[in-house]
Amino acid sequence: MVLPKSPRAGVRAATVLVAAALVAAGCGPSSTSAGSDSTTLVTYSGQSGDYQLNFNPFAPTSIGGAGTIFQTLFFYNVLRDTPPEPRLGEDFAWNADGTRLSITLRDGVTWSDGEKFTAADVVFTLDMISRHKGMNNTGYAGRAEAVDDTHVVVTFDRPSFVDGPSVLGRTYIVPEHKWKDIADPGVAAVDKPVGTGPYVLDEFKPQAYTLKANPTYWGGEPAVKKVRSLSLSGNQAGIAALKAGQLDWQTGPVPELQNVDKAYPGYQAGVFHLNQIVLDTCSSAASGCRGPQTDPAVRQAIYLAIDRGQTNALAFENTGSEVSPSFLLPKRDGALISDKLRNRTAPMRPDVAQARRTLEGAGYTKDADGIYAKDGEQAALTLTVVAGWTDYITAAETIGQQLRQAGIKLTTQQVSWNEFVDAKNLGRFQLMIDSLYQGPAPDPYYLYSYFFSTAQTAAVGAKAGPNAARFSDPEVDQALDALKLLDPADTAARRPHLEKIQTRVEEVMPYIPVLTQGTITTYHSAKFTGWPTDSDLYASPAVWAHPDSAEVLVRLRPAGK
Template sequence: MSLKSPRRRRTVGVVGSLAAAALLLSACSSSPESGEAGESTITVFNGSTGTITENFNPFSSTALQPTNGVVFESLYWYNAAQDEDPVPVLATAFEWNEEGTELTITTREGVTWSDGEDFTAEDVAFTFNLVAETPELNTTGLSAVAEATDENTVVLTFEEQSFMQEPSVLGNRGIVPEHIWKDVADPITEVNSSPVGTGPYTVESFSPQSYLLTKNENYWEEGKPAIDQVRYISLENADSASAALLAGDIDWMSSFLPGLEQLLADNEQLSYVNTPALTTSIFTCSNPELGCEGPQTDAAVRQALYYGIDREQLNNLAGGGFASPASPTMILPERDARWIGDSANSEVPSGAEVDQAEQILEDAGWTEGSDGIREKDGERLSLTIQTVSGWSDYISLNDAMTQQLAEIGVELNPVQLSWNEWNNNQTLGQFQLSLDSIGLQPSNNPYFTYNRWYASTQTVPVGESASAGNAARYSNPIVDEAVLTAGATSDEAVQAEQYAIIQGEIVRDMPYIPIYVNSMLTEFSTENAVGWPSNDDPYALAAAWKSWDNGVILKTITPAE
């Protein structure tokens, strides 16, 4: 979704007949063959439905998902599943100068491209200069020039203090071979059908229904990958993927499956991991000075909504019991607790705190009307909340919250819209309340959440497109100053002080009202491969649609015995 964090919607149900899966998979009969007998192969469904469009251009926003992380690699890898330091990939060290305007990177020795050519610092410098010189490729706002000062050293020089560009530079840029890409006529439209990368796999064959990757025999990490081939397939819909998983035709997918625990109990070869990372929230158009209209522009109303919902009930009804507690700071309580300044703000209330919600509204002048709905200055406390038609978990949330909030005198009016209309309303600020999620930023540092969703620089008046992220139209000079200060240093102690300031403001103002950290369920079959991430060892974000992490998983798993 443009503007939104990636989300995979829960399915309505598992297809009743496994024969349906076989029928749907037979539509892939023109897909690439799986290779020689005896070779280990796994099949991945990463959400592709319908016709697959060939595109292995690592600079393209529409590149096929395994392009980055599986075929092309970054300098470092940032694990969104755990709080840990970035992991070296094509680089082994980096260092900023004191001013934050110069980043020196040491590249890994002994790496070759999949065509056998040597990888050097020149390839890294070429990649970043190509991005800097081609505005259409510069989706991260890179403002640097790169120079290879020797065979294994690259220096990036920035126009201004740029500490917070680090994750995008190091962890979100696939490095390309200069000897190939210097002759590409148009790097913007290039499909790159025979990609040459440093990743663990190369592209063997492609069809509109599936494509086959085979292990890179020149891969630099000894003994990896162990799986010979990886086949990515497209299906008619997510329901058919669930049936195909149960039939043993898919080894890796991400989907909510009703009755998951029982399904696993009945299928010993299946396992799953839950890596919650997206905070499901009520987005509010909060700022009347930028054109927002409605009762939700009153911070007291937003506070009352926060206390008036019963999250435990919502999890059981809509989250399948797999959601985990959110934090009003919008920091993940389990993964990133060290960044929460006040322990009182670690987690949201699990149940409804009706008395507190009612007292907040009373103190703000919202009194109970004859029909039980509160009112103030002739305005009823009636709010419209939008979600996308077909997002069954969010529709369930709205239905339940309608009943819950009626107990504190709030009338909630859910509406279901097409994705385009929902997205357009939210981006333009033409909504009162909207269900969406926040999460999966370039790194786990809270700066990226606070800058994107809360900084005044990231928003615009209602009617203009807030594509930068701050859909709530939130504007707070204290928050803005703290975001700037945190972004101007690499000192985590200073950053933590600034984040505590931000948290004090946003917990009070509540422009985004957290519900829970939504489940992120991924299912695996151990029939063909073992060593998948687990709930005890989430060594990577396991979602089958997650770029970068896919490469880590595919070079970690091994054939089943």
């Protein structure tokens, strides 16, 4: 299965899932390079540094193609309580005990090279994931069989209802005839992608790549004929390009957010809350992590010493919202947050005195530099951030100043995106400012299974799955195993297992919660119509959200057409 890359990275209605606000409406198109071609859409997702050519949707270094080139069987909208929408699949059904998933595929679909898409491609993709552990980020354990060209049956040894959204909505189907000879498909570079989606690769350059509309797409050739994705030096360059009207769609910080209509004529902006900003910690000494962050007392002290209100104001224009140390979303999952937690939501103001008491209770004493130390080692840490991510850099530097008050020394290290990914995958870091993302359906099980399962991590030096913190806990694993056997609709049966995970996560804290991120997306409404809005959140409006961005692209139309 493929999980979303770290964004910049049926339970509740959309109004409690997202705090999406229409900020402003522009008054006319910009007379700039973006506005000069009414059928080419220019995007910026926050990419800093050159692109490395790779459209493998399973690879951690993939630069795109998920949803646009390679498609899933169905589309699940995690922002709204709506049924999954057919894509390469047309229908699916479970048997009564959740051990057999029957899927009907769309007939008449062809790959972009003209070959016919069949059930054999679906079986090949699922089998490939089973064979390569590094690709199996969701613990998929099914056995797929093609009944005929348009029907697939996936059999499980035990109830597996929760596997449905991952198999159906987050597995990008690839062509067997192109992929069967790839030795290591989890990391291989794919430079000539062949898919079933609405777009194909047109041109690649390190500073930008362009997709063009697929004329044989089963859903009809998109009205947006080309999509150009830019690599810039960082957020400031993105803001300058937006100001000049050279971008049509950007997800990232925007100064003067409340005055978009004046600062960026022709644009609108929205804010939604879904992913959680955290400090990833390489937490497990047993797995090879080294540094003060391997001590839970240090992690708890950092949690207590962060001034979230100040960080929100200085780094995020107050667009962030409260975050729960359980990592359930307070608005979406409020009814499931355990009463056994010490904090239902992380305090917005720091408790420096308690942070100091926590360290002193664990045997730390202040040295001559005013930094707490134990056994001759200072509570001195390096916090890694992607160069060019100005909001995260500001947050990192702000948190560093705050922690100094609690006797903890923090040094910010800026690296390229590729260096960041490599360090995260291999555990070569102490702290990283990052974000946790939600799963394929509005259910906290998925975030827990991604980031807190032993199956999704590895020793330092080996490539981990999403669990970059190297966290491993038998109680959490047991609770996840129990949840996997239960029907997601059985809230009463699931509650004690969710509570067990929440209390352990708060106690051990391998990811230190900062804020629920206010994701800002700005788009050129004077040039294209059909964007997601708070009244019609048919998909996530973030450029980097996959496969959601493809859903947006196929709905857009040049203004006036």
